[in-house]
Amino acid sequence: MDTSDSTTGRRDREPEAPRRRGWRRWAMDTRPLRRPAYRRLWGSTVVTAVGSQLTAVAVPKQIYDITGSSAWVGAASLAGLVPLIVFALWGGAIADTMDRRKLLLITNTGIAVTSLLFWLQAFAGLESVAALMVLLALQQAFWGLNAPARSASIARLVPEDELPAANALGSTVMQTGQVAGPLLAGALIPVVGLPELYLIDALALCVTVWAVYRLPALPPLTGATARRAGVKEIAAGFRYMWGHTVLLLSFLADIVAMVLGMPRALFPQLAAETYAPYGEGLALGLLFAAVPIGAVLGGLFSGTFSRARRHGWMVIGAVVVWGAAITGFGLSADLWVAVAFLAVAGVADMVSMVFRGAILLSAATDEMRGRMQGVFTVVVAGGPRLADVLHGTAGSAFGPRTAVAGGGLLVVAVMLVLAAAVPALRRYRV
Incomplete structure (x- = not known):
């Protein structure tokens, strides 16, 4: 192991960089990259952000090729969600009781071995949906154990005032992977074949x-x-969250935004009906890509907000802007206007992610950070899936545009009521 870093996990201490001037102050805040340990963690994210998306595309593609059924693809998604939720909660508790670096080594190795097994079954032409679902469940279990430790480690690698910048750097890379990864997978499958996507990952x-x-x-x-x-430690984490209002509100803010205001389940219907004159395929691709692209743009210009100290107000404002942008999207009959509103929503989502993550790392003690990150992982994974059910049902009952616009207005209203009724979040600052 590199002996140039502290073996006790203390933050690297380096001289402060001079204040940026001109256009550079608006660009991505890269201060955390001056910390060697954080730079290594972030660099690993750069490499795997695209690679993980190759597997995310390859698994449903292979299942659909075997079965010809989208229902099986949906069932596989559920098979991955359940172990992710269970092991994220358990992994958060583990991350608070052992060396997080050691836990990251174990779980990253497990994820790599699982990707290798994906490649072996595809290379051998096994064509077993059951095997794919077992491997997917195993992979998501390792990911659930990994994610809380990875996120909780950031607070030990950078100073508190650089936490928003560190979160922006990590989130930008992940969002970029969500855009570039599927595009690269689509380009590689005809050239190298499906099995090789697993091998690259x-x-x-x-x-x-x-x-x-x-x-x-x-x-x-x-x-x-x-x-x-064990269960006792997981329960202690939930009690800790209930006893710290600002942490609870940071979770509720994400649930409000995602469950009430994430209309991706209605994108296919909107592409086929409202935006059909633009070409259904083009419209569908743009709708799915717009939010991640907006998030990437928000990350690239994170210097505009990463130094803000009123983290609570930043979360409140970002969620309100998200809801307003989703409302604008629902009211838009023009595809390009709709995409612009979704991109604005993506920027707001990036700001929300940055400061919610910073609150979790700064407001929680180190002995509880793993468990808080475990809950965070469950909220991030489960919220959009609940939104799919809610918006799919509402879209069938009231029409897709009404459901989208109504959901956006609900986000704004509920977030403002929460902020007014419970002052802890709006008063929180570093």
Whole structure:
């Protein structure tokens, strides 16, 4: 392991960079990249952001090729969601009781081995949906164990005032992967074939394992290694969350935005009906790409907001803007106007992610950060899926545009009521 970093997990101390002037102050805030340990963690994310999306495309494609049924594709998604939720909660508790670097090494290795098994079954022409679903469940279980430790480690690698910038850097990379990964997968499948997508992901994960190996040790600061990570510890995490209103509100803000205001389930219907004159395929692709593209743009210009200290107001404002933009999208009959509103929503989503993540890392103690990140992982994974059910039902009952616009207005109203009724979030600042 690199001995240039602290083996106790303390943040790297480097001289402050001079204040940026001119257009550079608006560009992405890269201060955390001056910290060698964080730079390694972030660099591993750059490599795997695209690679993981190759597998995310390959699995449903292979299942559809075998079965010819979209229902099986949906069932596979559910097979991955359940272990993700269970192991994210458990993984958060584990991350609070053991060296997080060691946990990251174990789980990243597990994810890499799973990707290699995906490649082996595809290369062998197994054509077994059951095998694919078992491997997907195993992969998502490892990811659930990995994500809380990865996110909780950031607060040990950068100073508190750089947490928004660090979150913006990580979120921008992930959002870029969601745009570039599927496009690259679509281009590679006709050239190299489906099995090789899994192999590329497995090789990319080897880079991640090496980067994590070079991180400093990240043991619990309170000597919690003697404690077992079980149901009791998970329950203690939920009690901690209920006892800290600002943490609870940060979760509720995301639930409000995603459950009431994420209309992706209605994109196919809108593309086929409202935006059909523009070409159904073009419209569908633009609708799905617009929010991630907006989020990437928000990340590239994170210097405009990453130094804000009133984190609570930033979350409130971002959720309100998200709801207003979704309302505008629902009212738009012109495709390009609709895409512009979705891009604005993507920018707002990036701002919300940055400051909700910063609140979780700064407001929670180190011994609870893993469990809070576990809950965060469940909220992020489950919210959009609940939104699919809600918007699909509302779209069938009231029409897609009415359902979208109504959901956006509800986001604005509920968020403003929460902010007015419970002052903890709007008063929170670093």
